[in-house]
Amino acid sequence: PPDVPARTSRLAIAALVTGVLGLVLLAVGFAIAALLRAGGRGEKGKGLAIGGLVASSVWIVGGLAAVIVAAGSVTSVDRDESGQVAGEDRVVLEYLRAGDCFTGFEEETTKILVTALPCARPHDGEVVAKLKLPGDEYPGDREIAEQTDEACFQKSLHLQRSRYIKDLEPYNLWPDRTGWDAGDREVICLVRYTGGTLTTSIGQTLDPSLKLWDELVPGDCLGKWDEEEIAQRTVSCTEPHWIQVYANFKLQAGSYPGEKAAERGARRGCEQRAARLFRGHRAPDLTWWLYPEKIEWEDGNRTAVCFGESQDRPLTKSMLPR
Structure with missing residues (x-):
């Protein structure tokens, strides 16, 4: 009998069609099935099946390229x-x-995917600092949160001088155990503006009359010390005031000596300076001093600040001898 013409495998046709349409999983399945059956059944279509695989590979490569481009677009910004x-x-x-x-x-909270934009455009968030935590072993969920909060608080202290401090909320991000075990130690310190939107960086909103305690310098005058505020407002010494800085200095370098030793060093230094400065002049009614806590010391702060204070009436001129 005459030879029967070989039929074209329907699986091979399906492989080519689905491959061209980008249905990669279907195309690969049809192509493999067509190639396995082609020899046993005498069906044509091996080329079509291979064409389906080639078309699928084009879609795969294109998809990977799109993923790479997309990944690149969310890991960098135009600067x-x-x-x-x-x-x-x-x-x-x-x-x-x-x-x-x-x-x-x-x-x-904040999204992981955000929109970065120039600070002159309306925004509600700013990255204050990025830093790395020390240590090899994961410190535990509570400990890492406390370490992050302390570190970010120190890095954000200058924002206490902002005119908008009442509308600023801190948000901190830190690695979980999985990230830590993979080598991630990075902490991100953020601040959120809750008063609407800002059109400037928060650093541009700092009030020059507000100072942190270790930013105060000899001659600075203040009203009553505000225990509820971290930054204190300075005033002209010709305006009514109660407190004036008469000295500041650096405590001895080295590892943190402990709270009592730091206080002794500050007291001794301030008393010596007061004795020299006010010799032959009226001394303040009260003298007192501030010195760094452990976390400030470990961050490099060795400053001691010496204060003179009037107890019974406000002053309208400097208490420092000329």
């Missing part, structure tokens, strides 16, 4: 020559730098 954000880019939060502004806060 000008000075390094400032120049456009509006969706970006994973951890790829922002200290000083970058963004939007993306939700009611109680």
Whole structure:
């Protein structure tokens, strides 16, 4: 009998069609089945099956390229020559730098994917600092949260001088156990503006009359010390005031000596300076001093500040001898 013409495998046709349409999983399955059955049944279509595999590979390569491009677009932002954000880019939060502004806060937290933009455009978030925690072993969930809060508090202290301090809320991000075990030690310190939106960096909102205790210098005059505020407001010494800084100095370098030893060093230094400064002149009614706590000391702060205070009436001129 005459030879029966070989039929074209329907599986091979299906492999080519689904491969061209980008249905990769179906195309690969049809192509493999067609190739396995082609020899046993005398069916044609081996070329079609291979074509389906080739078409699928094109889709796979294109998909990978799209993923790479997309990943690249959320791990970097457009910056000008000075390094400032120049456009509006969706970006994973951890790829922002200290000083970058963004939007993306939700009611109680922040999204991982945010929109970075120049600080002159309306925004509600800013990266205050990025730092790395020390240690090899994971310290535990509570301990790492406490370490992060302490470190970010120190890095954010200068924001206490902002005109908008009442509307600023800190948000800190730290690695979980999985990230820590993979080598991630990075902490991100953020601040959220809750008063609407800002159109400037928070650093531009600092009030020069407000100072942290270790920023005060000899001659600075203040009203009554406000125990509820971290930054104190300085005033002209010709205006009514109660307190004046008469000296500041650095405590002896070295490891943290303990709270009592730090206090003794500050007291001794301030009393010696007061004795010299006010010899032959009226001394303040009260003298007292401030000195760094352990976390401040370990961050490099060795400053002691000496204060003179009037107890019964406000002053309208400097208490420092000329």
